[in-house]
Every structure is written in structure tokens, then in C-alpha cells.
Amino acid sequence: MNFISVSFIVFLAVTVGAYYLLPKKYAWCALLAASCVFYLWGGGYKTVLYLVFTAALTFFAGILLERLNDKKSEIPKSEKALHDGITKRKKAVVAVVCAVLFAMLYVLKYLDFTVNIFVSLISAFGKTVEPSVPNLLVPLGVSFYIFQSVGYVVDCYRGKYKAQHNFLKYALFVSFFPQIIQGPISRYDQLGTQLTSPAQLNTDNLRDGIQRMMWGYFKKMVIADRAAVAVTAFFRHYDDYGGAVTAFSVLMYCINLYCDFSGGIDITIGAAKLFGITMEENFKRPIFAQSLSEYWRRWHITLGGWMRDYVFYPLSLSKPFGKLGKWSRSKIGGKFGKILPTTLATFIIYLIIGIWHGANFRYIAYGFYNGLIITSSVLLAGVYSGAKKKLHINSDSRGWKIFSMLRTALVVYVGRYTTRSPRLIVAFQLIIKTLNPLSLHIHELWDGTVIGMGLSLSDYIVIGVSTLFLLAVEFYEEKRGETVLSVVNKKHGAVQFAVLLASLLVILFFGIMRGSYISSEFIYKQY
Amino acid sequence: MKNENREKLIEILTDICPDVDFENEDALIDDGLIESLDIVAIVTEIMAEFDVEINVDDLLPENFNSVDAILELIDSKKD
Numbered sequence: 001m002n003f004i005s006v007s008f009i010v011f012l013a014v015t016v017g018a019y020y021l022l023p024k025k026y027a028w029c030a031l032l033a034a035s036c037v038f039y040l041w042g043g044g045y046k047t048v049l050y051l052v053f054t055a056a057l058t059f060f061a062g063i064l065l066e067r068l069n070d071k072k073s074e075i076p077k078s079e080k081a082l083h084d085g086i087t088k089r090k091k092a093v094v095a096v097v098c099a100v101l102f103a104m105l106y107v108l109k110y111l112d113f114t115v116n117i118f119v120s121l122i123s124a125f126g127k128t129v130e131p132s133v134p135n136l137l138v139p140l141g142v143s144f145y146i147f148q149s150v151g152y153v154v155d156c157y158r159g160k161y162k163a164q165h166n167f168l169k170y171a172l173f174v175s176f177f178p179q180i181i182q183g184p185i186s187r188y189d190q191l192g193t194q195l196t197s198p199a200q201l202n203t204d205n206l207r208d209g210i211q212r213m214m215w216g217y218f219k220k221m222v223i224a225d226r227a228a229v230a231v232t233a234f235f236r237h238y239d240d241y242g243g244a245v246t247a248f249s250v251l252m253y254c255i256n257l258y259c260d261f262s263g264g265i266d267i268t269i270g271a272a273k274l275f276g277i278t279m280e281e282n283f284k285r286p287i288f289a290q291s292l293s294e295y296w297r298r299w300h301i302t303l304g305g306w307m308r309d310y311v312f313y314p315l316s317l318s319k320p321f322g323k324l325g326k327w328s329r330s331k332i333g334g335k336f337g338k339i340l341p342t343t344l345a346t347f348i349i350y351l352i353i354g355i356w357h358g359a360n361f362r363y364i365a366y367g368f369y370n371g372l373i374i375t376s377s378v379l380l381a382g383v384y385s386g387a388k389k390k391l392h393i394n395s396d397s398r399g400w401k402i403f404s405m406l407r408t409a410l411v412v413y414v415g416r417y418t419t420r421s422p423r424l425i426v427a428f429q430l431i432i433k434t435l436n437p438l439s440l441h442i443h444e445l446w447d448g449t450v451i452g453m454g455l456s457l458s459d460y461i462v463i464g465v466s467t468l469f470l471l472a473v474e475f476y477e478e479k480r481g482e483t484v485l486s487v488v489n490k491k492h493g494a495v496q497f498a499v500l501l502a503s504l505l506v507i508l509f510f511g512i513m514r515g516s517y518i519s520s521e522f523i524y525k526q527y
Numbered sequence: 528m529k530n531e532n533r534e535k536l537i538e539i540l541t542d543i544c545p546d547v548d549f550e551n552e553d554a555l556i557d558d559g560l561i562e563s564l565d566i567v568a569i570v571t572e573i574m575a576e577f578d579v580e581i582n583v584d585d586l587l588p589e590n591f592n593s594v595d596a597i598l599e600l601i602d603s604k605k606d
Contacts, residue, residue, distance in 0.1 A: 158584050297562070308563045313583045316567040325571055342567045378564065 001041045003181070003267050004221060011038070016274050020201050027199035031172055031275065038177035043140035050108070050139045054101060055167075055174040058149040061097045062163035062170075065090055065156040094157050101146050108138050113359030141180040143356060147306055149174055152188045154310050161189045169196045178271040182264050184282040184302035194277045202276055204489075207496070209273030211485050214503045216266025221511030223466045224259035226459050227252045233453035235420060242441025243434040245449055250430075253420045254413055255467055258286070261300075285474045290404035292411055293374050296353075303356070307349050316345040335382060343378050347371040361424045369415050462510050532577070532601070536594060539572045549594050556588040566591060573597070579604035 001008050011034070018030040039048055072086045115131050122129050152173070156163050164170040173192040186192075234241060234249035241249070265282045272279045282301050289295035296304050315321060321341045328340040354367015377384070393400055414431065421427035433439045444450065451457060473484050488499050540549045547560050555561045561569070569591070570581050579601055590600045 293562075293564070309586075312563060313567065313586050317570065317581070317583050317586075322571075322574075325575075329575065338572070339568060341571065342564055345567070346564060 001038055003264065004217070004225075012271055012274070016206075019199055019275055022199070024198035024200070027275075028169065028172060028196040031176065031195060032168055035172060035175040035177040035180070039140065039175060039180060042181070044137070047137050047139035047142075050104065050142060051145060051175060052171075054104075054146055054149050055171045057097060057100060058153050058174070059164070059167050059170045061093055061153045062156040063165060064093055065153065066163040068093070069156075069159045090157050094153055097153050098150060101150060105143060105146050108136055108142060110355075110359040141182070144183045144185055145174050145180065147185050147303075151185070151306055151310055152192075155188060164188070164192060166196075172196070176272075178268040179279065182261065182268070183300075184265060184268070184280050185306050186280055186302070190280060191277070200276055205273050205276045207489070208485070209270045211488075211500065211503075212270030212273060213267050214270075214500070214507065215485070216263040216268075216270060217507050217511060218466070218503065219259040219263030219266065219470065221507060223463055223470070224256050224263055225511075226455065226463050227256035227259070229454040229459075230450070231256050231420065235422065238421075238426065238430060241449065242444050243436060243439050244442040245444045246430050247434045248445060248450065249453075250413065250416055250420065250434075252463075254416050255463065257416070259467075259470070285478050286412075287409065287471065287474060288405060288478050289408050290401060291377065291408055292370060293377070295408055295412055296350075296370070296374075303353065307353060311352065312345055312349050315348065316342055321345060336379060339378060343375045346378065347375045350374060357419065362418050362421060362427060365424050365427075366415055366418045369418065373411060466510075529598075533594065533598060535576060536573070536597060536601070539576060540569060540594070540597075543568045543572065553593040553595075555592050557592060561591070569597075573601060577601050577605075 001011060015030060015034040018034075019027045022030055039051065043051075068086050068090050072083060072090075075082050075086070077083065119129055119131060155161060164173070170192075172195050173186075173188055176186075176191070176195060179186065231249055231253045234245065234252075238246065262283045269279045269281070280302050284298040284301060286295050286298040289298050321344075324344070325338075325341040328337040331337070332340065348371075350371030351364070351367040354363045354365070354370065357363040357366065388395065417431050418424065418427040421430060450460070455463075477483055488496055537549050540547070544561055544565055547555070549555075552558070552560060556566075566586060570586070573579065574581055581600070581604060585600060585604075590596055
């Protein structure tokens with residue numbers, strides 16, 4: 001079931017009705033039933049078993065870890081051997097769960113890719129093989145629910161909270177329908193307890209939820225889906241265009257991606273708010289990031305947080321990295337020797353984030369690109385700081401901040417060539433085409449070529465004006481530290497109603513009644 | 528001894544994050560003054576300088592929000 005459909009709106013309205021009509025204590029049952037229907041409708045019955053298996057495995061692992069934690073706390077600290085024995089068993093539980101779930105994820109998403117690499121390698125030696133790789137359906141939201149469940153197991157291992165002992169309540173945490181398509185990746189202590197708390201009907205929550213969803217629909221339907229038409233048209237025949245149209249299309253793709261993903265998350269957060277549930281924010285105006293690492297703290301925040309807590313910290317503080325640190329301090333010395341292990345761990349994280357996006361060399365290259373820039377900026381921090389001092393640059397000045405923002409936007413923009421191109425080699429060709437003045441063909445921007453990419457001039461005007469409006473809203477929120485919606489909600493009821501009506505009309509005229517093209521699926525649904 | 532440890536810790540912290548006022552800040556994590564890369568660098572340095580074992584379970588905001596909190600963590604690891 002697509003968020004951009006009448007059936008979803010009806011489904012959501014029925015679920016909200018059922019949620020508040022049921023006895024407060026059992027309201028969560030409406031959410032669980034709705035999540036089952038949503039998943040079966042969108043993902044089909046063939047893939048639901050993966051979800052049930054993941055939920056069951058992590059549910060029992062959580063209880064087992066809680067028992068081991070309790071047992072450990074009963075043993076005096078002086079009994080070191082017993083303590084160590086229990087820690088080993090706890091580690092074994094986490095290792096088994098991670099191995100099984102990530103193996104499942106590998107088979108579902110990456111097996112095909114690795115088999116193809118082997119086939120290419122073998123054929124390079126003049127031999128031919130015909131492997132039989134099962135054609136498996138990738139379950140809806142598989143990487144999102146696996147990451148969320150693994151986070152729960154690791155938190156239980158760390159004794160961060162008590163395990164959930166009711167399987168149905170836990171299954172709701174894993175399968176909560178607004179977030180199953182593209183996250184955010186929630187933590188159990190943040191979301192789990194809210195999901196099963198007694199329902200409290202609050203008109204402010206309903207208003208906030210509807211407003212947030214409208215904002216998401218505006219981004220997705222008015223901007224993202226429009227920009228997607230030009231992006232798809234360009235990448236279908238990328239050889240036919242010069243560097244200027246290539247650069248323009250990649251810019252369209254950046255707008256498309258941000259509005260698609262953040263718009264989808266707005267719809268998710270808004271839908272959850274209708275049930276009084278506050279979800280984690282997944283974006284914090286990434287356009288204002290002044291460095292690439294800051295950009296990644298503002299874009300897909302919950303994935304970054306997950307990677308930090310469950311991969312980066314354990315990896316950086318693991319024994320092999322500890323040994324590497326000791327070696328680099330004594331053999332290399334200086335600042336480089338001190339930060340080498342952390343830098344290596346950072347690089348690995350960005351490589352994993354790249355691979356997480358898909359089984360393709362393009363994403364591996366994308367992770368490599370991000371990792372390389374971030375780690376080199378860490379390693380060269382002293383050089384940059386010295387250069388800034390010599391050039392008398394004030395880091396707090398407005399000019400430097402704007403320069404840093406534009407520099408970061410450019411770095412991100414170049415990276416996007418790799419994620420949207422059909423093949424890695426094509427991405428390089430397109431970058432070269434953009435940089436080469438002889439292949440720029442700048443006249444294509446106004447000679448009708450761009451208009452021939454499926455959109456009319458008025459469509460481009462709508463994209464331009466809407467994107468500027470979005471930037472103005474984000475600029476206000478960045479500067480004032482409060483959302484525009486919260487400002488609107490402090491005004492008189494008539495003003496609030498007028499804003500809501502205006503938003504509805506904009507979505508209706510520029511989103512729904514916009515022409516022949518139909519709404520596309522969310523880009524992050526495939527991840 | 529306590530003052531010595533405090534001075535040593537502030538030296539480590541200032542070396543890693545020169546722009547942060549460690550003497551007066553008490554919400555280093557909550558206010559986003561130090562990030563994950565800094566935390567790992569700080570922990571690695573503390574382990575080497577104070578000869579204590581800090582593991583991933585100790586990486587909680589409350590253990591790193593202030594110099595006093597970090598000193599408390601170090602002391603607890605020496606017990």
C-alpha cells in the first residue's frame with residue numbers, strides 16, 4: 001500500500017478510529033492488526049515469514065539476555081570466573097542473532113551481486129559457469145526491521161532496559177506500519193513503550209499529525225515526483241545530453257531524493273502522531289551542514305545513530321583496534337598514530353553505509369568516497385586549522401559558514417552522480433562530461449532540450465518556487481530553532497485552518513491534478 | 528592526586544577538542560559539543576594514560592557530559 005494513495009488515507013482513518021474506540025488498554029491491538037494488514041497488502045504473504053522469523057528470534061534472544069543479566073547481577077563481583085562465563089554466553093547469543101539475521105539479509109539482498117562477481121572473474125579466465133541463484137523476493141523494509149531488531153538485542157545485552165515478554169507487543173515494535181517502508185530506525189526504549197501505552201485522544205496530536213503529513217505530501221507530490229520525471233528521462237538517454245543538462249539533472253535528482261525521503265519520513269512521523277506516538281526525527285536540515293560528517297549527522301539520522309552505537313563504538317573499542325592503537329602510537333606516533341584506529345573505523349562505517357544502500361559497485365564507491373573525504377579531513381584537521389590561521393580566516397564569520405555550506409553541498413552533489421547513474425563507469429563519464437567545456441553544450445539548457453525531458457516550463461517553475469519555499473522554511477527553522485508549524489499553531493484557530501486549507505489546495509492543484517504522470521514509489525523503499 | 532588527574536584529563540580533552548570549555552561545560556554530549564569521533568579518541572587516550580579498561584557499555588551520555596563525570600567513570604574503573 002503506497003502512502004500516496006486514497007486507500008492508505010482510508011486505511012489510516014479506519015485505524016485511527018479503531019485505535020481510539022477500543023478500550024484504552026487494548027488500543028495497541030488496533031495498531032498490530034493494521035500493521036499486519038499493511039504488510040500483507042504491501043509485501044505479500046510470501047515475505048511475511050522473514051518478518052515473523054526476525055521478530056521471534058530477537059524476542060527470545062531479548063528474554064534470554066535479560067535472564068543472563070539477572071543471573072549476573074546476583075553473583076558477587078568477586079566471582080570473576082562466573083561473571084566472565086555469563087558474559088561469554090551473552091556474547092554468544094548476540095553473535096548468533098547477528099550472524100543469522102545478517103546472513104539472511106545477505107542472501108536476500110547481496111547474494112546475486114557476489115555470485116555475478118564470481119561469474120565475471122571465472123569468465124575472465126576463459127571458463128563459463130551458469131550458477132543457479134534462487135530468485136528471492138526482497139521483503140518490504142527488510143534492512144530497516146533487521147537493524148531495528150538487532151539494536152533491541154544489543155540493548156538487552158547491555159542491560160539498557162528490560163526485555164519485552166509479550167510477543168505480540170514486541171511484534172508491533174518490529175512491524176509498526178508507518179515506519180516499515182523506509183524507517184526511521186527506532187529504539188525500543190523510545191518507540192516500544194509508546195506503542196503499547198494506553199491511548200489518549202488529544203486534538204493537538206491529531207492536528208500536528210495531519211499538518212506534518214501534509215508537509216510530507218507537499219514535498220513528495222509537488223516537488224519530488226515532478227523532479228523524478230526529468231531525472232528518469234535523463235538517465236534513460238544520458239548519452240544524448242551535454243554536460244550542462246547532466247549537471248542540471250543531477251541537481252534535480254538531489255532535490256528529488258531529499259524531498260522523496262524526508263517527505264516520506266514526514267508522512268511517517270505525522271501518521272504516528274495521530275496515535276499520540278512521537279517518533280525520532282530522521283532529518284535536520286542537511287543543506288545547512290558545514291562539513292560532510294555534519295551532513296551525515298543531519299541526513300538519515302537514525303541510520304547514522306544506529307551505525308555509531310552498534311558498529312562504530314564496538315569496532316573502535318574492540319581488542320584488534322586496541323592493539324592497532326597501541327601499535328600506531330608506538331610505531332607511528334604523533335597525532336596520526338593516535339587517531340589511526342578511529343579513522344579506520346570511520347572509514348569502515350561509511351563503506352558499510354554505502355553497501356547498505358544496495359548491492360552495487362556504485363554504492364560501494366559512494367561509501368568509499370564519503371569515507372575517504374571524512375577520514376582525510378580528520379587526518380588533515382591540523383593542516384586546515386594552520387592554514388586558516390595563516391590566512392586570518394575566522395571560522396565563526398558568516399562568510400566562512402556560507403562557504404563551508406556551499407563546499408559541503410558541492411561534495412554531496414558530486415557523490416550523487418554515483419548513486420543515480422546506472423553503472424559506476426557511467427557516473428565517471430558523466431562527471432567528466434560535466435567538467436569538460438567541449439562537451440558542456442550549455443545551450444541545451446534553454447533550446448528546448450530540458451523541456452523535452454517530460455516536464456513543461458510551468459512544472460519547472462513549480463519545482464523552483466516550491467524548493468525555494470522549502471529552503472526558506474528550513475532557513476527559518478535553522479535560525480530560530482523552532483518549527484514553522486509550531487509558530488502557526490500559536491496563532492488563532494482561523495489562521496491555523498487557513499494554513500491547512502491552503503496546504504490542501506496546493507497539494508490538490510500542484511500534486512494530484514498535475515498531469516499525466518503518476519506518483520512514484522519512495523526511493524528508500526528499495527533499501 | 529585528584530587534582531593531578533583532573534589536570535591530566537583536561538589536557539587530554541583540550542588536545543582533542545581545543546575549542547571546548549571543559550572547565551565549565553556540563554552537557555558536553557547533550558549539547559553536541561563532542562561527537563562520536565571525539566568520544567572514541569577521548570576513551571582511547573584515557574585508557575592509555577590512566578591504565579583503565581573502558582568498554583562500549585560505558586559509552587553513555589551521562590558518563591561524558593562533564594569533566595567530573597568522566598573522572599567518576601575513570602575512578603569506578605580503578606576499583
